[in-house]
Amino acid sequence: MAEPRSYPQELLIDDKLYHYARVLKDDFFSINLLYQNVEGEGYVLKLSDFRFVGGWIFRPLACLISHHEYRVYQRVANLEGIPTLGPRWGWRGYFHRYIEGKTLHEVTPHGELPENFFDRLKNVIQAVHARKVFYVDLNKQGNVICSTEGDPYLIDFQISLAFPIGAGWWERRLNPIFNRLIQEDLYHLYKHKKSFQLQQMTEEELQLAKRSKLNERYSRYFSRPYLRVKRLLYPHGSNEIIWYKWKKMKDKSIQMP
Ligand SMILES: Nc1ncnc2c1ncn2[C@@H]1O[C@H](COP(=O)(O)OP(=O)(O)O)[C@@H](O)[C@H]1O
Numbered sequence: 001m002a003e004p005r006s007y008p009q010e011l012l013i014d015d016k017l018y019h020y021a022r023v024l025k026d027d028f029f030s031i032n033l034l035y036q037n038v039e040g041e042g043y044v045l046k047l048s049d050f051r052f053v054g055g056w057i058f059r060p061l062a063c064l065i066s067h068h069e070y071r072v073y074q075r076v077a078n079l080e081g082i083p084t085l086g087p088r089w090g091w092r093g094y095f096h097r098y099i100e101g102k103t104l105h106e107v108t109p110h111g112e113l114p115e116n117f118f119d120r121l122k123n124v125i126q127a128v129h130a131r132k133v134f135y136v137d138l139n140k141q142g143n144v145i146c147s148t149e150g151d152p153y154l155i156d157f158q159i160s161l162a163f164p165i166g167a168g169w170w171e172r173r174l175n176p177i178f179n180r181l182i183q184e185d186l187y188h189l190y191k192h193k194k195s196f197q198l199q200q201m202t203e204e205e206l207q208l209a210k211r212s213k214l215n216e217r218y219s220r221y222f223s224r225p226y227l228r229v230k231r232l233l234y235p236h237g238s239n240e241i242i243w244y245k246w247k248k249m250k251d252k253s254i255q256m257p
């Protein structure tokens, strides 16, 4: 848990009072806290931090990451399928609307998602692309929410890339690179559709759900070596699982005489 003094217990947003309710996610790199008002409306406070021993040394980096995410968010904030953006909190935090629902991580594969869920999610992703943002992190199921009304939402712009907007020489040069990169977002979209709604995949979508050469190279030269090193340290588990294990060990040591 973050130190209680590093986040507010209550605060006003648009003249409405919100109270701290609970932690939504807490891992090595950030903490997401839910705030609610009496009407049941919620905001999420996302605080960037390096939450391991000596992590405070990297606070300036956490500050840059948080500002980067906020800037990307500002570019896409008023789009359908993106939670409305709230105010910043200090150097390393910002608020955005809480979406009541389930992330793809929490959805059981069969039946829970509306039939047109991925078509609508594709519209959200394409609207993000139209603002010249390469989303990047779509392989994570925790970044896609199906609201209780069945609407798709995209969150977490921490590692997204906002390309320059305009028709100048520099922008024209970057366009082909941007157009190539955004295909990777669509690859992840169809990969998710394949695991949740295989029966509804068209032939073309099945083709698009295949790894591209670029993705294969990324996996070979970056992702797999990284996983190999990580597995030397921790044989199993994602960053989240490792964080929870580490927290338990720490709790035990606190109880020791
Ligand atoms: N606006 C939101 N509405 C609902 N849940 C959210 C929201 N923002 C974050 N969460 C919850 O917190 C988790 C982590 O948020 P995310 O922005 O993806 O942070 P991280 O960078 O740690 O992955 C999400 O998977 C989701 O469960």
Ligand SMILES: [Mg+2]
Pocket: 140, 142, 143, 156
């Ligand atoms: Mg995330």
